[in-house]
Amino acid sequence: xxxxxxxxxxxxxxxxxxxxxxxxxxxxxxxxxxxxxxxxxxxxxxxxxxxxxxxxxxxxxxxxxxxxxxxxxxxxxxxxxxxxxxxxxxxxxxxxxxxxxxxxxxxxxxxxxxxxxxxxxxxxxxxxxxxxxxxxxxxx
Amino acid sequence: xxxxxxxxxxxxxxxxxxxxxxxxxxxxxxxxxxxxxxxxxxxxxxxxxxxxxxxxxxxxxxxxxxxxxxxxxxxxxxxxxxxxxxxxxxxxxxxxxxxxxxxxxxxxxxxxxxxxxxxxxxxxxxxxxxxxxxxxxxxxxxxxxxxxxxxxxxxxxxxxxxxxxxxxxxxxxxxxxxxxxxxxxxxxxxxxxxxxxxxxxxxxxxxxxxxxxxxxxxxxxxxxxxxxxxxxxxxxxxxxxxxxxxxxxxxxxxxxxxxxxxxxxxxxxxxxxxxxxxxxxxxxxxxxxxxxxxxxxxxxxxxxxxxxxxxxxxxxxxxxxxx
Ligand SMILES: Nc1nc2c(ncn2[C@@H]2O[C@H](COP(=O)(O)OP(=O)(O)OP(=O)(O)O)[C@@H](O)[C@H]2O)c(=O)[nH]1
Ligand SMILES: [Mg+2]
Numbered sequence: 233x234x235x236x237x238x239x240x241x242x243x244x245x246x247x248x249x250x251x252x253x254x255x256x257x258x259x260x261x262x263x264x265x266x267x268x269x270x271x272x273x274x275x276x277x278x279x280x281x282x283x284x285x286x287x288x289x290x291x292x293x294x295x296x297x298x299x300x301x302x303x304x305x306x307x308x309x310x311x312x313x314x315x316x317x318x319x320x321x322x323x324x325x326x327x328x329x330x331x332x333x334x335x336x337x338x339x340x341x342x343x344x345x346x347x348x349x350x351x352x353x354x355x356x357x358x359x360x361x362x363x364x365x366x367x368x369x370x371x372x
Numbered sequence: 373x374x375x376x377x378x379x380x381x382x383x384x385x386x387x388x389x390x391x392x393x394x395x396x397x398x399x400x401x402x403x404x405x406x407x408x409x410x411x412x413x414x415x416x417x418x419x420x421x422x423x424x425x426x427x428x429x430x431x432x433x434x435x436x437x438x439x440x441x442x443x444x445x446x447x448x449x450x451x452x453x454x455x456x457x458x459x460x461x462x463x464x465x466x467x468x469x470x471x472x473x474x475x476x477x478x479x480x481x482x483x484x485x486x487x488x489x490x491x492x493x494x495x496x497x498x499x500x501x502x503x504x505x506x507x508x509x510x511x512x513x514x515x516x517x518x519x520x521x522x523x524x525x526x527x528x529x530x531x532x533x534x535x536x537x538x539x540x541x542x543x544x545x546x547x548x549x550x551x552x553x554x555x556x557x558x559x560x561x562x563x564x565x566x567x568x569x570x571x572x573x574x575x576x577x578x579x580x581x582x583x584x585x586x587x588x589x590x591x592x593x594x595x596x597x598x599x600x601x602x603x604x605x606x607x608x609x610x611x612x613x614x615x616x617x618x619x620x621x622x623x624x625x626x627x628x629x630x631x632x633x634x635x636x637x638x639x640x641x642x643x644x645x646x647x648x649x650x651x652x653x654x655x656x657x658x659x660x661x662x663x664x665x666x667x668x669x670x671x672x673x674x675x676x677x678x679x680x681x682x683x684x685x686x687x688x689x690x691x692x693x694x695x
Contacts, residue, residue, distance in 0.1 A: 241466070241493070243399075266467035271491050276474035286481045287473060290488055292395035320392055323374075371376050372396070 379411035401505035419511035426536030431524025434568035454510030497531030498522035570605035
């Protein structure tokens, strides 16, 4: 149906939610994804879940990547998922990054977070999982 | 997953201002998908009310910071505002990091504001190929004023003049003696000049230099309107109200002088030609595939020149030029 065009450029928004103060890690991820041919919207530090979800909707991203190093992931991810649902935007794939024990990662995935990439994930793995998630979702 | 909604249905929702629909339509316009063309025709018919304002200037001159503050001022005046922020795509990977949004935190999220980042995807001229379709979409969705932030521009990147009703050139002081706008060859395209970073001591000199440059050009060029120069300091919100007043005044001027309709017509003409060029280019790319081996060999042993080879290639793929 849809002719194959540059529609296939994957768009990702990368956000840092919460108070932790540096963004070196997310900038590296942003560059990795750009170098893999994706369009990466970077929103800066200290965003609220509402801001991030509004931005993800406006930017019509395929993937919403959130990095949380402050330890607040078990409250922030459910909030993000709820906001996406309220905005009828559950097709946006949520990927988390940071540090957390396996049980929490599993709990978040059960809630609807598509992937948890731990802080030491190699760049290739990040690119591969974004591509895989988008391919699994299909056209939008 | 629900199946994708046909673009025509999406377009109807765009016209009622539904945010998800606007966002999705913007992606389809950007991709230039054939399936979306009829929907974009419908949207084009509903558009035509918004005041389209281009914001341009060299990289780092303060465009995004300014756009955020201007948007807040537009909101206060009771209008809805759309923002399209263009950043370059990497020529190597085709990817892009779109960072203009970082500065727009304070207005994004407001229901009367829609911010969208666009990558150039190989288009030259400081805009993305789908930028003007994006303008139509926001226009049809009821946004009263639409700002286009171009990529940080240099000499050849002034497409925004042929896309916007009003062009604002932002110059920051203190990057050497020269006025950036002159160096970048974009002095003449401004309908309004903004001198940013007014907190810097050199800003006043930039303002006066700019004013005297403009004064020199005025009688010679036979211009009917003096181009205003406004000093701003976005973080302190200084000069923002004045700049918005000048932007509004420019549209009033266009209307009262009779220049508005010709300017819009020039934009439409330009869009048509650009679109046609693009189609030709795509055709060419598609047809030339695998047709060049013989010509390349002939070039290598200098039995023909590149100019002649080009003609033969076109003849080969049925796009020959008649002399
Ligand atoms: N001192 C001072 N700095 C400013 C002012 N406005 C913006 N800046 C700073 O200038 C830098 C560039 O600002 P941006 O708004 O991102 O500039 P831009 O023109 O959008 O940049 P590109 O999109 O990369 O071309 C940032 O570090 C801003 O904080 C100002 O009025 N005064
Ligand atoms: Mg910018």
